[in-house]
Amino acid sequence: MRPDRSAIFGKNKTGPLPIAEKSARMRKQRQVDATSLMAFFSELSEQTLFSRFMIALPTVPPSIFERLCDVDGNRHVGIVALDSNGNLIAEARYIRDQDSETSAEFALSIAEGWRGIGLATSMMKEIETEAQKNGIETLWADVLAENASMLALARKLGYQISRNPHDPCCKLLRKRLSSVQEMKEAA
Numbered sequence: 001m002r003p004d005r006s007a008i009f010g011k012n013k014t015g016p017l018p019i020a021e022k023s024a025r026m027r028k029q030r031q032v033d034a035t036s037l038m039a040f041f042s043e044l045s046e047q048t049l050f051s052r053f054m055i056a057l058p059t060v061p062p063s064i065f066e067r068l069c070d071v072d073g074n075r076h077v078g079i080v081a082l083d084s085n086g087n088l089i090a091e092a093r094y095i096r097d098q099d100s101e102t103s104a105e106f107a108l109s110i111a112e113g114w115r116g117i118g119l120a121t122s123m124m125k126e127i128e129t130e131a132q133k134n135g136i137e138t139l140w141a142d143v144l145a146e147n148a149s150m151l152a153l154a155r156k157l158g159y160q161i162s163r164n165p166h167d168p169c170c171k172l173l174r175k176r177l178s179s180v181q182e183m184k185e186a187a
C-alpha cells in the first residue's frame with residue numbers, strides 16, 4: 001500500500017519535499033560510493049532487481065556493478081540519496097549512448113522502505129537537470145510493461161511511452177529535454 005502523503009504534505013500536497021521529512025539528501029554519486037552502493041543493491045528484493053535490471057538476478061553481478069560505479073560526471077552521471085545515517089537509499093543515473101552524443105539511457109531504484117513519497121520524482125528531476133547541463137537532449141529507458149509504478153512516474157514526468165518493437169514485455173520511455181541553446185533562448 002502507498003503511504004498517505006497528506007500526513008507529510010498537508011492536504012494540498014504543497015510544502016517541503018517529503019524527503020526532507022525523512023531526513024534524506026541527494027548528491028552526485030562518487031567513485032568512493034562503491035561499498036554503499038553494493039550494500040544498497042544487496043538489500044533490494046529479487047523483484048526490485050528484476051524491475052531495475054530486467055533480468056532475474058539474485059544479486060548484481062560484478063560486470064554490471066563495475067559499470068554502475070564508473071561515473072565520470074559527464075558520460076555517466078549518478079545521483080544517490082542518503083538517509084540521516086549516511087546509508088544509501090536510492091540511486092539514479094544516465095549513461096550516454098555509445099552512438100549518440102545527445103542521447104542517454106536512464107535507470108533508477110529506490111529502497112523499498114522509501115517509496116511513494118516523491119523520492120524517485122526528485123531523483124529523476126535531478127538526472128534531467130544534469131543531463132541537460134551536459135548537452136543531452138533525449139533521455140530514454142526500457143521498462144517492463146508490468147512495471148506500473150515506473151510507467152506512472154514516467155507519464156507524470158512527461159515521458160512518451162511506446163511499445164518496444166523488439167520485446168512485447170517491455171515499454172520504451174522517451175523524453176526530449178530542452179537543449180542548452182533552447183534554455184538560453186527561453187531565459
Ligand SMILES: CC(C)(COP(=O)(O)OP(=O)(O)OC[C@H]1O[C@@H](n2cnc3c(N)ncnc32)[C@H](O)[C@@H]1OP(=O)(O)O)[C@@H](O)C(=O)NCCC(=O)NCCS
Nearest residue numbers: 051107108109110115116117118119120121149150152153
Ligand atoms: C518505480 C520507482 C522508481 C518509483 O519510486 P517512488 O519513489 O516510489 O516514486 P515517487 O514516490 O516519486 O512517485 C512518483 C509517481 O510514480 C507513481 N507511483 C509510485 N508508486 C506507485 C504505485 N505503487 N502505484 C502506482 N503508481 C505509483 C505515481 O504516479 C507517483 O506520482 P503521484 O504520487 O504524484 O501520483 C520505485 O518503485 C522503484 O525503485 N522500483 C523498482 C526499480 C524500478 O522499477 N526501476 C525502474 C527501471 S528504470
